[in-house]
Amino acid sequence: MSTIEDVAKLAGLSRTTVSRVINNHPYVSEEKKKRVMSAMNMLGFVPNSAARRLRKQKTETVAVLVPRVTNPFFSKLIESLEIAASEHKYKLIICQTRYLPEKELEYLQLLSTKQVDGIIMCSLQNDWSLVAPYLQHGPIVMCNEYTEEAEIPTVKFDQMDGAYKAAKHLLDQGHRCLLFCSGSEKSMVVQHRKLGFLQAVAEHKNIDVDFIENAYDIEDGRKVFQQIKQMEKKPTAIFAGGDEVAAGIITEAKRNHWSVPEDLAIVGFDNQLLSEITEPTITTVCQPVDKMARQVIDLMMEKIHTKNYQRKEVYEFELELLIKGSTMKNMMLLA
Structure with missing residues (x-):
């Protein structure tokens, strides 16, 4: 197997120059680079790090x-x-x-x-x-x-159980008009959260539920609140599906003089740092x-x-x- 010394000898250059070419050193002339590359090709030389990966096939x-x-x-x-x-x-x-x-x-x-x-x-x-x-x-x-x-x-x-716990908490607080907010319903995560949410709802009578999807971040949360304002029967509690969305809803609710949780209770998801720095802090589902x-x-x-x-x-x-x-x-x- 060829070595860096063999490349240097064939190229008529020092070992240091060959090493600089291999490591893309900026201060090497194009002419010397060509000589090194030509020598490497002729000898079938592969730099050590790449050769090690090839030998391991990793x-x-x-x-x-x-x-x-x-x-x-x-x-x-x-x-x-x-x-x-x-x-x-x-x-x-x-x-x-x-x-x-x-x-x-x-x-x-x-x-x-x-x-x-x-x-x-x-x-x-x-x-x-x-x-x-x-x-x-x-x-x-x-x-x-x-x-x-x-x-x-x-x-x-266990997304079903997490969403079930969140919805049950809202229902135990006396809320009877809920909004389920999520990302894409193509996601199995969203589908299972929805199943857990509806399982909790099914344990009670006379519960009104509405759904909004494709909400992922703070800006989407703000838009969700604007949609709520236009609803004929407004929810009193929201399963936001994420702390970012929850934070966006809270921010927009406060801007419109709604009180959280008095006028609108909100549960997030993920237990992000964001959930600790909003006012109020966000009830959330913690994932390990x-x-x-x-x-x-x-x-x-x-x-x-x-x-x-x-x-x-x-x-x-x-x-x-x-x-x-x-x-x-x-x-x-x-x-």
């Missing part, structure tokens, strides 16, 4: 597909995944799909072109039939989002992100090493409702 890199890196839930999840991956000497590539199916498929090609060893999908924008063929190139692990069709490892939260991330990385490492990509394994974590100021009128008295 990049020691995993891609993480998220819809929005600015969403605090996904930011926290990425951080937790990176910490867990680094313990295995692996790096992450963060890929933002922006909820676009074509972007998702574009990033999945990182697997087929061997630029990554595996892919973690934190959302799913395409039909599984379009994603499944990529499994011939490497492992895919579903994280947070899920689909019944996927015969792959899936790590998720760190535990999820560690389970996902452990599964990914197992799949990379065993090359057994198509086996259905489902891991589910319980959720906890954290009651704060946005639903409790007497919260100040309890503090």
Whole structure:
């Protein structure tokens, strides 16, 4: 096998110059670069780091597909995944799909072109039939989002139970006109939250329920409140589906002189830092992100090493409702 010294000798340059070319040092002339590259090609020389990856047939890199890196839930999840991956000497590539199916498929090609060893999908924008063929190139692990069709490892939260607890809390507070606010109903996360929400509603009589979808961030929350203002029968409580949306609703409600929770009670989701700094603080469903991330990385490492990509394994974590100021009128008295 050729060495860097062999390249230097053939190119008629020093070992240091060859090293600078390999490491893209800015102060090397184009003529010397051409000589080094020509010598490397003639000798079939591959730099050590790349050669090591080729010998292992691994990049020691995993891609993480998220819809929005600015969403605090996904930011926290990425951080937790990176910490867990680094313990295995692996790096992450963060890929933002922006909820676009074509972007998702574009990033999945990182697997087929061997630029990554595996892919973690934190959302799913395409039909599984379009994603499944990529499994011939490497492992895919579903994280947070899920689909019944996927015969792959899936790590998720018990969304039904989380939404059930949130809705039950609102109903126990005496609310009888509720609004369920969510992202896309194509998402299994949203579908299961809706099932849990309706399960709680079904345990009571004479409950009015309305639905708004495609709400993801603070600005969407503001728009949701404007829609509420136009409703003939206005809800007294909202399951917001996310702390960002809840914060947007609270901000707009206060701007319109509505009192939270007296005029409108709100439950968020994710237990983001945002839920602690709004006024009032946001009652929210807490998801154990760190535990999820560690389970996902452990599964990914197992799949990379065993090359057994198509086996259905489902891991589910319980959720906890954290009651704060946005639903409790007497919260100040309890503090």
